[in-house]
Amino acid sequence: MAALRSPQQPSSAPRRLGMDFSGCYEDSVSVVAAAARGGYRRQLRRLIRQGRRIHRADNRGWRALHEAAAAGRVGCLKEILSAAAMSAGSSATFQAYVNSSTHEGESACYLAAGRGHLNAVRLLLRASANIDQLTNDRSSPLYAAVSDGHKDVVQLLLAKGAEVNRSHTASCWTCLHQAVYQDHVDIVRILVRTADLEPRDDYKITPLFLAAQYGRRECLEVLVDAGANVNTQASDLASPLLLASQEGHLACVDFLLEHGADANLACSGDWPQLPIHAAAQFGHLGVLRRLVAVTDRACDRGEDAVSPLYLAVHGCQVASVELLLDEGFSPDGQDCTALVCQHSPLSLALERGYSEAAGMLLTAGAAVLEMEWEPVFARDDADMLKLLLDHRWLYPPRLSGDEAGRRSKTALKMEEFDDMLSVALDHLKFAASWLPLLLKAGLEPESLLDCSVCVQADGELVNFLLQFDNWSTMAPYLRAILCQRRAEETWRPLPQFDSVPDLSHLCRLRVRTVIGPDVVMRKGVVQRLPVPPRLRDFLQFNDIEMPDV
Structure with missing residues (x-):
């Protein structure tokens, strides 16, 4: 609305109550409309008798009639309607x-x-106002009264025959949709007596969805008691129970389940999403705990299903991961590459760098196969490898009663170990990140010194690996490869490689063989060996520096 300007006034214009109604606002409300808005009935009557126009509209299209109605000035409204009828x-x-x-x-x-303004509405209806007239955005008098919670006006309009099931607004909501959304419980109780309980908006969402989604527990009860379908589905197959679970409305979840909501109803056309998935993804533990009890465990490992652990990891909800594992859900889930492009919950956690969730899965015994190793080695970051080595021995522990038992740390299976080496060798360009960790964890250098490494690896990396081994006993075919590289000047060996290793190096290799390479590399073990302190670092190869490859 434009700013009010001072009205032009003839010198003979009388003044009443400090206001001047003799002129018109040039680009705004007329003096007749201003009097109607303020409720000055006698002044309004006088202006009308003077011939002032009640039909004049301001820059919003508002007339005196609209001003009086909006302000609830029933007396002024009567004067305007009487004048309009006479003219x-x-x-x-x-x-x-x-x-x-x-x-x-x-x-x-x-x-x-x-x-x-109940009396104003009643007066206008007597004057034959169109009870269902729509605004530009398809709202109606009933929809407006419902939206703002005017129960008495709603009752009047319904008694006078207002259309209750008409679609309003661009999203096609009905009055029942709006009443539930605004949580006007008393109005919902009125509407369900005559309204359609299952009207659908442009996404096929019924009022029951809104009650579930926004936690309108009382509205939900009114709708269900009136007969609304608790298992209705939207255009994307979402159910009220899914939405309540997604938003964490435990009271609504409980009510829906108690009244027949199906926790195993597939709620997506892409993959069989269930309410438990939504609760897990958004970390609503109370809801998740409730749904665990009623959800078919086929979702855990079944084919063409997706474990809720995937969603818990995807949402970075550590508490959800912990709860599901405690409830017996498999840490491996099922291979969901075809459905959600993920091989396992652990591979998702490692790919996203969610260390806490990954740690929980590893502690629960998640398998570490090729797809899980891929994100660990395919980056210039060793944090995930550190995490894995905190939960897995490279080889079965050789000492009884060591920290393996205290930390419930398990050894990699043969298949897991082979997959690790295969993936590591495919990512030699990141060796500076992962190789020192593997060697400190006790990896046998011979495991990495194969043809591909001797042919492709940077010369400094080859030299680094050879220092962890007995280079004089290298396999002839590997020696031939290195001789060729030396001739081609793609590898320059360290000076000591031209002679037999010294006795100290051979001795530490023998100690590693006897005790176990992974055991020697553990500080707690080497500290207990009956050797001088200066030899302990030597036994752990701390004299060898990692090259910048």
């Missing part, structure tokens, strides 16, 4: 004025209803 040449002309709209398409009845 109209026919009943059609009078009704056209009563139902005239602002630029937004708002009728006087709509404005009065939306503001809860």
